[in-house]
Amino acid sequence: MATVRVVLRKKKNKAGRFPISIRITKDRKSSYLNTGQYIDIKFWDEKNRNVRKSHPNSKVLNTLLLIKFRNF
Numbered sequence: 001m002a003t004v005r006v007v008l009r010k011k012k013n014k015a016g017r018f019p020i021s022i023r024i025t026k027d028r029k030s031s032y033l034n035t036g037q038y039i040d041i042k043f044w045d046e047k048n049r050n051v052r053k054s055h056p057n058s059k060v061l062n063t064l065l066l067i068k069f070r071n072f
Helices: 058-070
Strands: 004-006 018-026 029-038
Touching: 004 058, 018 058, 029 058
Parallel strands: none
Antiparallel strands: 004 018, 018 029
């Protein structure tokens, strides 16, 4: 059984934004798949694991994350 979650990685890029990744954990080993999306940490909702509504493109990003999440 594997666990799949959307997470915000804690390593910034040069622009100061954080990557959104999909973490897959199986047999206590985690691997990350990059979604190619970067946001400021203030726009990430850790509790619900999605982009906050205050982000200008929150609907688009959350839909993209949902589609990628469902593929696993």
